[in-house]
Amino acid sequence: MKKDQKKEQTDNKGMRWFGCFILGLALVILPYILEKGLSPYYLFLATKVIIWILFATSFNLVLGYGGMMSLGHAAFFGIGAYTCALLLVKTSFPPVLAMLAGPVAAALAGMIAAFFSVRVQGAFYFATITIAFCQIAYTAAFKWRSFTFGDDGVQGIPVPAFISTEASYINLYFFALAVTVLCLYAVWRIVRSPYGLLLRALKEDPIRATFIGMKGQQYRFIAFVTSAFFAGVAGVLYAFLETSVAPDILSWTFSGEVVLMSVLGGMNLFLGPAVGAAIMVLLSTFVTSYMKYWLFTMGTILVLIVLFCPKGVAGLVVDKYTSWQRKD
Amino acid sequence: MIFSDAMLFAQFVSGLSRAMILFIMASGLTLVFGVMRVINFAHGSFYMMGAYLAFTATTLLAGSFGFWAAFLIVPSLTAVLGGVVEVFLLRRIYEKEHLLQMLLTFGLVFVFSDAVRMIWGVDLRMVSLPSYMAGSVIVLGHQFPAYHLFIIGLGGAIAVVMWLMLNRTNLGKLMRGAAEHREMVGLLGYPANRLFTIVFMMATFLGGLAGATIAPAVRISLGMDTEIIAECFTVAIIGGLGNVWGALLGALIAGMMYSFGILVLPQYAMAFIYILGGIVIVVRPNGLLGKSSPVKV
Numbered sequence: 128m129k130k131d132q133k134k135e136q137t138d139n140k141g142m143r144w145f146g147c148f149i150l151g152l153a154l155v156i157l158p159y160i161l162e163k164g165l166s167p168y169y170l171f172l173a174t175k176v177i178i179w180i181l182f183a184t185s186f187n188l189v190l191g192y193g194g195m196m197s198l199g200h201a202a203f204f205g206i207g208a209y210t211c212a213l214l215l216v217k218t219s220f221p222p223v224l225a226m227l228a229g230p231v232a233a234a235l236a237g238m239i240a241a242f243f244s245v246r247v248q249g250a251f252y253f254a255t256i257t258i259a260f261c262q263i264a265y266t267a268a269f270k271w272r273s274f275t276f277g278d279d280g281v282q283g284i285p286v287p288a289f290i291s292t293e294a295s296y297i298n299l300y301f302f303a304l305a306v307t308v309l310c311l312y313a314v315w316r317i318v319r320s321p322y323g324l325l326l327r328a329l330k331e332d333p334i335r336a337t338f339i340g341m342k343g344q345q346y347r348f349i350a351f352v353t354s355a356f357f358a359g360v361a362g363v364l365y366a367f368l369e370t371s372v373a374p375d376i377l378s379w380t381f382s383g384e385v386v387l388m389s390v391l392g393g394m395n396l397f398l399g400p401a402v403g404a405a406i407m408v409l410l411s412t413f414v415t416s417y418m419k420y421w422l423f424t425m426g427t428i429l430v431l432i433v434l435f436c437p438k439g440v441a442g443l444v445v446d447k448y449t450s451w452q453r454k455d
Numbered sequence: 456m457i458f459s460d461a462m463l464f465a466q467f468v469s470g471l472s473r474a475m476i477l478f479i480m481a482s483g484l485t486l487v488f489g490v491m492r493v494i495n496f497a498h499g500s501f502y503m504m505g506a507y508l509a510f511t512a513t514t515l516l517a518g519s520f521g522f523w524a525a526f527l528i529v530p531s532l533t534a535v536l537g538g539v540v541e542v543f544l545l546r547r548i549y550e551k552e553h554l555l556q557m558l559l560t561f562g563l564v565f566v567f568s569d570a571v572r573m574i575w576g577v578d579l580r581m582v583s584l585p586s587y588m589a590g591s592v593i594v595l596g597h598q599f600p601a602y603h604l605f606i607i608g609l610g611g612a613i614a615v616v617m618w619l620m621l622n623r624t625n626l627g628k629l630m631r632g633a634a635e636h637r638e639m640v641g642l643l644g645y646p647a648n649r650l651f652t653i654v655f656m657m658a659t660f661l662g663g664l665a666g667a668t669i670a671p672a673v674r675i676s677l678g679m680d681t682e683i684i685a686e687c688f689t690v691a692i693i694g695g696l697g698n699v700w701g702a703l704l705g706a707l708i709a710g711m712m713y714s715f716g717i718l719v720l721p722q723y724a725m726a727f728i729y730i731l732g733g734i735v736i737v738v739r740p741n742g743l744l745g746k747s748s749p750v751k752v
Contacts, residue, residue, distance in 0.1 A: 196554060243733045247740055250553050251494040251696065255688040256736055259729035262685050270722040380681050383561060390558055420573065426565025433559045434547060 233359020475610025505666020
């Protein structure tokens with residue numbers, strides 16, 4: 128009996144490695160198929176999906192694991208993108224340093240936002256304070272013309288050639304993929320660490336967790352700043368992909384999209400938001416090419432998900448899979 | 456910088472009228488939260504809807520009569536819409552997590568904003584005032600747009616009605632009771648569902664009213680929903696969520712900060728209220744008039 132179990136486990140592990148290998152291979156071949164077989168636009172889209180996966184996963188550290196409904200994450204994404212873009216456009220900063228400055232600036236902004244937001248009680252207060260923060264960042268980007276170019280945005284970001292060339296998105300695809308995989312692994316380690324477990328305990332029952340001596344505010348602070356950092360990384364990648372940034376990406380409704388991704392995919396699963404991000408990006412491209420009412424579609428999906436499938440798409444699949452396995 | 460008395464007084468009046476719009480909005484938000492514990496993101500959508508409906512109503516019913524008719528019809532329509540939302544959507548998830556209620560109303564923000572775009576298009580719309588309201592009046596030797604004074608009067612009237620309703624009627628007592636202890640409503644033999652529907656309709660009435668009231672004073676545009684909701688939330692938080700007088704206080708502070716802030720730093724006057732919101736949260740996490748909760752988490 129025990130031996131069987133052990134064998135099954137090693138089988139499982141083998142299967143898992145094999146799965147990872149296949150997935151990796153697919154991800155390496157994919158860009159060539161997309162670019163040569165279909166059109167460079169699909170490669171652009173694939174890169175966009177990867178960037179949003181990183182953004183959604185980093186956001187879910189706050190929502191799914193920390194239980195904090197942040198509507199200000201667009202601010203960190205945007206600050207990351209703006210910092211890198213402005214450094215590249217306005218100064219002769221070395222590109223690598225500009226790239227690193229993005230997430231660092233986002234994390235610093237995250238510290239300021241977290242300082243205020245982690246001490247409030249209740250989801251509503253939290254949401255409002257993060258919206259307020261986002262509005263401040265948006266106002267700054269919009270009105271501080273001399274510094275941010277106002278609503279024109281930062282145009283023509285000089286993207287270093289090793290990251291992306293005008294001829295092809297291939298370099299950017301691999302760069303974004305590598306960065307995202309690295310960041311996802313880091314987030315994975317965080318949520319699997321004892322700290323991650325404490326964070327989840329705090330989400331499940333904040334009062335009890337506090338009574339056993341947990342420092343709720345401190346734990347939430349760390350999660351928030353970490354999440355802001357990775358959102359900033361996603362922002363930098365986004366700036367490279369679009370080669371321009373506009374204040375829109377700092378508006379709090381933009382945060383809404385990432386919230387929807389998490390919920391749509393399933394915020395209680397590590398890869399849920401990634402699934403949500405992929406669905407959302409592809410769906411939005413599809414919908415907007417047929418009609419102009421993307422927000423209507425997105426809102427309806429959110430309402431339906433909340434009413435009928437609060438665990439999200441990935442949650443539903445996992446549930447079905449486990450019940451099917453049990454029957455076996 | 457030196458400001459003349461007349462200028463300061465003018466800013467005071469315009470700040471007050473802005474405050475009253477915010478108060479009408481925030482009181483609706485705060486009623487819903489106080490009684491139902493639901494955070495209504497879509498409140499701004501009812502406001503935007505109110506403004507656009509006022510445009511349609513005044514176009515269809517021309518003249519002074521149309522303008523006043525709009526004041527009654529428009530909020531009633533948004534209240535009906537609110538009733539539909541409560542009965543068919545919100546009611547299904549009262550038992551579930553708070554987060555889901557937030558997400559549901561958040562989804563509605565997107566749905567409504569595109570619905571408005573489908574119906575009215577992307578063009579800016581304007582509502583014109585009846586001639587006797589469009590001019591200015593002289594108060595204490597200074598000229599003011601008459602409509603600002605009307606808004607201030609309306610806000611004051613809403614505050615009085617709200618006080619009477621909450622303190623002098625059975626419905627108001629029930630609402631206050633529910634805000635203190637929700638199970639009480641059921642124990643008193645009153646169907647909580649009905650109370651919730653009434654409260655939500657009342658709130659969406661206020662949202663629509665605020666929209667119809669602001670309509671002649673601004674350009675009606677898409678995006679006015681998310682703009683006001685962020686400010687309105689901050690106002691509610693500064694005052695203390697769930698507290699109508701807190702909403703009034705918060706609205707007054709926000710209105711004044713904006714209209715005087717614009718004299719000092721015109722570009723960033725919008726952002727002042729959010730900064731204040733942050734400070735209030737740190738000093739008094741439950742708002743200026745809110746009760747503090749005993750457990751710190």
